[in-house]
Amino acid sequence: MIIKNKLLFGWALLLLCTFSCKEDLIEMNINPNGASPETANPNLVLSTVLTEAGKSVLNLGYQDIAGVMQHTQKDGWSGAHNSYDWNRSNSWSGYYGILRNNQFVYDRAVELDQELHQGVTLVIRGMMFGLITDLWGDAPYSLALKGNEVTPETTFPAYDTQENIYKGILDELEVANQLLSKSKGDYNSSIEGADVFYSGDPSKWRKMANSLKLRFYMRLSEKLPDFAKQGIETILANPGMYPIITNPGDDATMGFESISKESSWPNNTKFDVDASNYRRLKMCQTLVEAMRAKNDPRLGVWANPVEIPLVVDASLPEGTDKIEDGKRYLSPDVLESRNVALEDISQNPDYVGIPPGIAGAQVYNMSPDANQAAFNPHVSWLNDRYREPTGPLLRARLITASEVNFILAEAALKGWAVGGTAEEYYNKAIQSSFTTWGLSGSVETYLTQENVKFDGTVKQLIEQKWIASWTAAAESWFDYRRTGYPELEAGPYTIRSVLPVRLYYMVEERNLNQENAEAAMSRLEITNFSEVDGANSAWSKPWVIQGTGKPW
Incomplete structure (x- = not known):
């Protein structure tokens, strides 16, 4: 009997310890500094x-x-940026x-x-x-x-x-x-x-x-x-x-703060000692030339002037390649020796953009050293403010007065009742953009230019909206899909001959949720540009543009 009682006592003690330890473990697993989902302040x-x-x-x-x-x-790591080589990774x-x-x-x-x-x-x-x-x-x-x-x-x-x-x-x-x-x-x-x-x-x-x-x-x-x-x-x-x-x-x-990389403007130099992210992103020739043609002062807010312009002069002695008075002077034979045609370079004295989708973007415009191409002095870098982690103009722009006024201008152009004319809203949209970028004093002169005055076309309206969407280019992409404007051409080395219209459904989603993903893909419209991708292509049309004939 004594032995039996001792055994019972032992089991009871073991069970007591087990439950006690389990309770302690549960209590220990609670983070005293964490917020409980049941009581958390939503603001956190x-x-x-x-x-x-x-x-x-x-x-x-x-x-x-x-x-x-x-x-x-981009003049480095440019496949996704310049050529749409997304590999279903988005x-x-x-x-x-x-x-x-x-x-x-x-x-x-x-x-x-x-x-x-x-x-x-x-x-x-x-x-x-x-x-x-x-x-x-x-x-x-x-x-x-x-x-x-x-x-x-x-x-x-x-x-x-x-x-x-x-x-x-x-x-x-x-x-x-x-x-x-x-x-x-x-x-x-x-x-x-x-x-x-x-x-x-x-x-x-x-x-x-x-x-x-x-x-x-x-x-x-x-x-x-x-x-x-x-x-x-x-x-x-x-x-x-x-x-x-x-x-x-x-x-x-x-806005952004400079507390950490995560809270700062992306791709700045404060947290990237060699400036590689900032310096790899350059202006595109398409935007630069569109703005130069209109004497658009916003270009100087967004971009740096070219550091050393090129000057090709047939009167120079053969073999001339020198920098003098802040310019690089070249004789035509120097271009020929590098197999570069005159029309393949830019001699703009102010702003030079890299053409879209070209081979060798890193050495465009006679970069003096392919190994240091990101420091190319013959193309325009982004304005120095984009090196910084924070600044009054460095803001994520989710929706703006400029975009809204462009929407109303387009609605008015369609004949819809929006309480104003297309021209009035068009002017307000541009004025809003100039105000945003600290150029309100320049907008009146800009609007009086013949190639800026509203001509009553969707083409001009959407092109101006595209310019104003700087750092918010996704909106201009969605506009392009439904209107075909601006009339952009894919570069010679992009993976398709036209611009894409959507992102690929990613591989992990297709693997994990296969039946539903395949049903969604079956509702995409395969186009001549879908090619080897099949239905799930960046060139297959989603419902919103199916049957519209847009953008191509």
Whole structure:
């Protein structure tokens, strides 16, 4: 009996220790400095949502899509930028990561009855889902962001059609417009400390919501013209209910700090000692020549003048290749010895851009040393401000007064009722852009030039909108797809002879969600330029431009 009691006591002690240790381990696994999802202040996550959203928009429009739209070219590591060699590597995981965090803020805001937070997160949701469908086409939308509901439908979500995504976004932005209709003091919460766009001002967020609606209605204008017309006219008919961004002071933008590389303007030199990222990004000839032809002073804000212009002079002795008075003088035979034709170089005395999609971008315009091509003194570098981690003009630009006024100019040109003429909105759009870049005093002279005065064509309007989209080139790409303007030609060494119109669905998505990805790919329109890619090509047309004959 004694032995039996001892055994029972031993087992009891062992069980007590086991449960005690398990409880201790659970308690030890709780981060005392972390935020519980059940009690977290939404602002702790909202600040990350906003900054990551701002950076994602900038990185898209300042990097490879700026190469597609021929704002810039790279003279090193240039395949994706100059030649569209994307290799199905463009992933949407970062965008969905932002949306998951945004959904957390929204859900917490619903729990806490915080209408301001709900409205702001719906605006971000609309912008980010809009970006996803703009870039890829059909995508998970209605069943996305439901990872906590472990079902086959949410684990491997079906792709919504592009049409349904756009319409769903517009509906959600309408809800955001209503939620953001109160004055700041009437809300039971504040986002002032977390809001890097508008410092907690709900009236500006409301303008952003309605301005995004204008963007997406115009996106649909070729495919669903009556739907787009009704939507835009409804907004413009009632400015009290639907305020929009009309001046640069209401632009949705985000500045940068120099605290770390992650919080700084991308590709600056402060955190990159040899300046390789900054120096590899150069102006593209297409944009440079378009602006030079119009004496556009914004060019000097965005680019440095060429350090050493070229001068080819047939009167010089053979073999002349010298730098004198800040210029490099060459005799024609020097070009011949390098197998370079006169028409293949630029003798611009002010700004020189690299032609799009050429071979040997690193040695364009007689670079003196191929090994140091990134320091080429015969092409224009970006303005020195783009070396810096921060500055008043270094901002991510999500949607602006310039873009909105160009949208209204285009709507007016279509004959839609928008309360003004196409010329009035066109002029306002350019004025807004000049104000943004600190050139408001120069705009009147610019607008009086014969090749700038509004000529009543979509071509001129979209070309000016393309120029104004500097560092936000993704918007000009989406405009190009539906209008065919500006009339850009692919370079001689790009992997297709025309510009792409979408991103590839990435390999990991096709592997993990194969059935739904293949269904989405089957809805793409294969074109003559899809070639070996098949349906999932950057040259296969998504729904929004199918049947439009655009852009090629």
